[in-house]
Amino acid sequence: MTIDTPVDPNRDARTETLDRVVIRFAGDSGDGMQLVGDRFTELSAAFGNDLATLPNYPAEIRAPAGTIAGVSSFQVHISDHDIVTPGDAPNVLIAMNPAALIANLNDMVPGTTLIINSDSFEQRDLDKAGLTTNPLEGNSLAAFNVYTVPMTSITVGATKDLGVKPRDAERSKNFFALGLLCWMYTRPVKPVLDWIEKQFAAKPLILAANTAAFKAGRNFGETAELFDHPYEVRPAALRPGNYRNVVGNSATVYGLVAAAQSAKLPLVYASYPITPASDILHDLSKLKNFGIKTLQAEDEIAAAAIAIGAAFAGSLAITGTSGPGLDLKSEAIALAISLELPFVIVDVQRGGPSTGLPTKTEQADLMLAMYGRHGESPLPIVAAYTPSQCFDAAFEACRLAIKYRTPVMLLTDGYLANGAEPWLIPDLDALPDISVEFATEPNHGDEFWPYLRDPETLARPWAIPGTPKLMHRIGGIEKSGIGLDGADGSGSISYSPENHEAMVELRARKIANIANDIPLTMLDDETGDAEVLVLGWGSTWGSITAGLRRIRARNLKVAHAHLTHLNPFPKDLGDVLRRYDKILVPEMNLGQLSRLVRAEYLVDAQSYTKVQGVPFRAVEIETKILEMLG
Amino acid sequence: MTEEVVTLTKKDFESGEEARWCPGCGDYSILTAVQMLLPELDVKPENMVFISGIGCAARFPYYMRTYGVHGIHGRAPAIATGVALARPDLNVWVIGGDGDMLSIGGNHLIHALRRNVNLKIMMFNNQIYGLTKGQYSPTSEIGKVTKSTPFGSIDYPFNPLSVALGAEATFVARTHDMDRKHMQATFKRMHEHKGAAFVEVFQNCNVFNDGAFDGILKRDVRGDMLIQLTHGEPIRFGSEGQLGVAVNEFGEPRVVEVSAVGVEGLLVHDEHRADPTLAFALSRLANSPTMPTPVGVFRDVQRPIYEVEVQAQLAATLERNGPGDLAKIIASGATWTVE
Numbered sequence: 024m025t026i027d028t029p030v031d032p033n034r035d036a037r038t039e040t041l042d043r044v045v046i047r048f049a050g051d052s053g054d055g056m057q058l059v060g061d062r063f064t065e066l067s068a069a070f071g072n073d074l075a076t077l078p079n080y081p082a083e084i085r086a087p088a089g090t091i092a093g094v095s096s097f098q099v100h101i102s103d104h105d106i107v108t109p110g111d112a113p114n115v116l117i118a119m120n121p122a123a124l125i126a127n128l129n130d131m132v133p134g135t136t137l138i139i140n141s142d143s144f145e146q147r148d149l150d151k152a153g154l155t156t157n158p159l160e161g162n163s164l165a166a167f168n169v170y171t172v173p174m175t176s177i178t179v180g181a182t183k184d185l186g187v188k189p190r191d192a193e194r195s196k197n198f199f200a201l202g203l204l205c206w207m208y209t210r211p212v213k214p215v216l217d218w219i220e221k222q223f224a225a226k227p228l229i230l231a232a233n234t235a236a237f238k239a240g241r242n243f244g245e246t247a248e249l250f251d252h253p254y255e256v257r258p259a260a261l262r263p264g265n266y267r268n269v270v271g272n273s274a275t276v277y278g279l280v281a282a283a284q285s286a287k288l289p290l291v292y293a294s295y296p297i298t299p300a301s302d303i304l305h306d307l308s309k310l311k312n313f314g315i316k317t318l319q320a321e322d323e324i325a326a327a328a329i330a331i332g333a334a335f336a337g338s339l340a341i342t343g344t345s346g347p348g349l350d351l352k353s354e355a356i357a358l359a360i361s362l363e364l365p366f367v368i369v370d371v372q373r374g375g376p377s378t379g380l381p382t383k384t385e386q387a388d389l390m391l392a393m394y395g396r397h398g399e400s401p402l403p404i405v406a407a408y409t410p411s412q413c414f415d416a417a418f419e420a421c422r423l424a425i426k427y428r429t430p431v432m433l434l435t436d437g438y439l440a441n442g443a444e445p446w447l448i449p450d451l452d453a454l455p456d457i458s459v460e461f462a463t464e465p466n467h468g469d470e471f472w473p474y475l476r477d478p479e480t481l482a483r484p485w486a487i488p489g490t491p492k493l494m495h496r497i498g499g500i501e502k503s504g505i506g507l508d509g510a511d512g513s514g515s516i517s518y519s520p521e522n523h524e525a526m527v528e529l530r531a532r533k534i535a536n537i538a539n540d541i542p543l544t545m546l547d548d549e550t551g552d553a554e555v556l557v558l559g560w561g562s563t564w565g566s567i568t569a570g571l572r573r574i575r576a577r578n579l580k581v582a583h584a585h586l587t588h589l590n591p592f593p594k595d596l597g598d599v600l601r602r603y604d605k606i607l608v609p610e611m612n613l614g615q616l617s618r619l620v621r622a623e624y625l626v627d628a629q630s631y632t633k634v635q636g637v638p639f640r641a642v643e644i645e646t647k648i649l650e651m652l653g
Numbered sequence: 654m655t656e657e658v659v660t661l662t663k664k665d666f667e668s669g670e671e672a673r674w675c676p677g678c679g680d681y682s683i684l685t686a687v688q689m690l691l692p693e694l695d696v697k698p699e700n701m702v703f704i705s706g707i708g709c710a711a712r713f714p715y716y717m718r719t720y721g722v723h724g725i726h727g728r729a730p731a732i733a734t735g736v737a738l739a740r741p742d743l744n745v746w747v748i749g750g751d752g753d754m755l756s757i758g759g760n761h762l763i764h765a766l767r768r769n770v771n772l773k774i775m776m777f778n779n780q781i782y783g784l785t786k787g788q789y790s791p792t793s794e795i796g797k798v799t800k801s802t803p804f805g806s807i808d809y810p811f812n813p814l815s816v817a818l819g820a821e822a823t824f825v826a827r828t829h830d831m832d833r834k835h836m837q838a839t840f841k842r843m844h845e846h847k848g849a850a851f852v853e854v855f856q857n858c859n860v861f862n863d864g865a866f867d868g869i870l871k872r873d874v875r876g877d878m879l880i881q882l883t884h885g886e887p888i889r890f891g892s893e894g895q896l897g898v899a900v901n902e903f904g905e906p907r908v909v910e911v912s913a914v915g916v917e918g919l920l921v922h923d924e925h926r927a928d929p930t931l932a933f934a935l936s937r938l939a940n941s942p943t944m945p946t947p948v949g950v951f952r953d954v955q956r957p958i959y960e961v962e963v964q965a966q967l968a969a970t971l972e973r974n975g976p977g978d979l980a981k982i983i984a985s986g987a988t989w990t991v992e
């Protein structure tokens with residue numbers, strides 16, 4: 024497939040075409056790096072590039088200005104072909120101050136272009152960054168392609184006639200940087216100007232300053248003769264269709280809403296603010312004309328309990344959180360397991376334990392999702408593997424919860440939540456019908472037994488308050504709830520030892536049976552005779568896929584299985600694993616999935632771990648596989 | 654079409670499940686009072702939901718032929734909030750004890766009251782942990798000797814009504830398990846209130862804290878020890894009507910001899926005062942069940958109901974923007990087409 028890009032009559036004839044580029048904007052957290060990173064991403068998305076992003080910011084809203092701790096960065100990888108990660112190492116680093124330069128320098132390979140705001144290298148800036156010498160002097164940056172640009176002073180100059188206060192003028196320097204990068208990579212200008220216009224409509228001075236700064240950045244690129252020519256990255260030949268750019272938390276929201284609509288159920292979302300899950304609450308709170316009710320609860324426990332109440336009353340009930348919040352919700356989740364009510368828990372994983380790394384990614388809640396409740400309390404676990412795929416994963420979690428009347432854990436993570444990629448907009452009409460029928464009639468003579476089960480799914484009836492004749496009480500105490508083949512399904516309290524054991528087994532069987540209702544293992548083995556299988560789950564999909572491409576480019580064989588369902592596992596997983604001599608399980612934890620598959624299938628799954636709050640690099644996966652291939 | 658008029662009886666509200674409280678427990682009389690009252694209220698059993706946490710009192714929903722959830726310790730007000738949020742048309746009653754609601758669930762209680770969710774919250778206060786076999790509770794008096802306080806409790810207790818009033822409750826009342834009529838009158842008022850209602854029920858735990866309220870509830874002392882609050886009436890009590898409540902020079906209500914201040918000197922009870930100061934002061938007239946203690950409705954005011962406001966925001970947005978269109982929202986930002 025080829026893409027015809029209309030030739031821009033103003034195109035600089037010296038423009039050099041690249042197939043991909045990785046850019047990292049880095050500055051102080053007050054410098055607006057996330058904002059310009061987002062803008063650059065949106066522009067590139069609308070331009071038709073494939074892309075992946077990696078925002079990285081401190082947990083503090085304003086860490087001390089100018090310090091290493093306060094550095095915020097945004098990496099974007101744009102390309103003219105299908106890509107799967109935000110890129111291992113940037114080609115270009117924009118450093119707004121010494122701290123941003125130093126904090127990011129370790130990730131730069133020789134030859135990387137560094138564009139540095141030279142106005143912020145005064146002695147006090149160096150002091151704040153803890154530097155004793157000025158890195159712009161001497162030859163510590165000799166391996167790089169360094170451009171120093173006085174961004175602050177040019178910005179202040181460009182805005183001085185607008186009547187903007189000097190402090191505000193300085194703050195527009197991020198738009199200068201954006202303008203410069205837009206020139207360097209031949210990005211369209213108008214969408215940025217339109218966006219500034221809309222965003223700052225209420226603040227005309229800031230609007231004017233940002234516009235002036237952006238234009239100054241572009242003009243600087245064009246006229247300064249510092250850079251000899253611009254570059255371009257052509258649109259990518261993605262699958263035909265309509266695209267938009269999406270971050271994982273938004274895709275999760277759309278998936279939940281799509282599920283509620285398909286299920287024809289009102290959506291209730293109860294949650295407590297927590298990074299990096301809060302955006303789900305923010306976004307759902309806007310959708311009032313969908314009939315969606317959101318409640319910001321007094322605490323994490325209440326959020327889960329409120330959702331359970333809403334589920335009892337017949338809503339699609341959802342709560343969202345991150346690790347520390349999930350700890351608190353454990354007891355309520357176990358209640359929902361005992362009540363057998365549909366309930367989706369979204370866990371946007373972050374670095375732990377305790378407060379850990381609130382703004383960084385990790386996938387170390389798998390064991391918590393699997394076993395983090397007292398008693399034998401199994402529940403299905405669904406995991407998203409790319410930002411846009413959060414849509415499908417959220418829909419699937421709701422489908423299972425509704426069909427099997429069970430809480431379902433949806434695992435995403437900080438990288439997926441905030442990372443962006445193009446999304447082939449789904450055809451909502453083509454989504455499966457997951458609607459549910461509430462009980463309407465007594466099911467045991469003229470009585471209603473809340474635990475009289477569907478013999479196939481083992482799900483119990485969902486009878487909602489307001490329905491005559493179906494009044495019933497359910498609770499967390501063990502109950503007579505077998506409700507199969509004539510056994511008692513009354514839900515009355517039962518402390519009988521035999522009944523308890525039968526109930527424990529039945530709840531386990533109900534979840535295990537879901538293996539018959541989920542896809543087989545997602546397996547990528549081009550030739551079918553690879554020796555090494557890489558097994559992954561969640562957001563490592565991108566890194567593993569990119570690593571595999573490198574291996575295959577060497578004409579070596581390697582297979583990749585990626586799990587979207589972690590409980591139950593796909594029913595063919597054991598067979599798949601046993602087919603390979605060597606199994607590598609890369610995870611951003613200390614080997615949680617590898618332990619689960621070793622225990623379940625007695626296979627020698629080798630764990631490969633990274634717990635640094637950032638995704639694996641493709642080269643790390645590549646190197647590890649090469650090692651295994653010998 | 655005419656709807657069949659069915660007269661309900663107490664039996665229609667009995668689940669048939671055998672109640673498992675200790676013989677003689679005060680919970681039985683509260684259950685009977687509620688089951689006898691409900692047929693008089695204009696509610697259908699299918700539109701009633703009883704939600705509870707954990708504890709002796711929390712077994713209550715199992716005995717009601719209504720919808721019910723026996724939840725987890727302390728979380729009943731939150732679970733009930735979810736039910737009411739999802740279905741504002743239902744009558745949601747919340748049952749719990751002093752440990753359940755004021756200790757482990759204190760947070761949920763105060764926030765349900767603050768939000769003014771339309772919940773009818775009944776707290777059976779027996780000043781002890783019953784189900785765990787006799788530890789002191791957040792309403793037990795200082796010095797109480799229990800299994801966990803062999804040398805006497807040094808934990809200063811909560812005054813439940815002060816907590817509720819401090820949490821912005823719009824309806825606050827107190828009754829006790831020895832007087833079915835009083836309970837029913839109080840529960841009826843609670844039911845009629847629109848918004849969050851909190852009722853403290855003095856309840857005797859005859860196994861672990863027997864006679865905790867004897868000092869005010871024994872038949873021969875009740876006259877002098879219970880102060881019935883009646884809206885619009887001077888607050889007056891005593892077997893001969895010889896006692897009353899008047900405000901001192903600091904604005905604090907105090908028990909006085911009527912002869913000392915005259916009837917016109919007595920405080921006239923006003924449930925509807927927007928400012929909760931007086932209700933709060935009345936709640937503190939007695940700080941243990943050894944002093945003359947007010948019962949009845951302390952406060953009954955109107956404030957927007959949480960779930961009604963939620964519904965109103967949905968309706969207003971629907972009116973303004975039309976029904977939500979997910980496909981449109983997904984495609985609302987920048988999109989592009991790959992041919």
Ligand code: SF4
Pocket residue numbers: 673674675677678679680709710779783784857858859860861
């Ligand atoms: S322990 Fe006390 S409160 Fe509990 S059932 Fe027995 S008497 Fe009633």
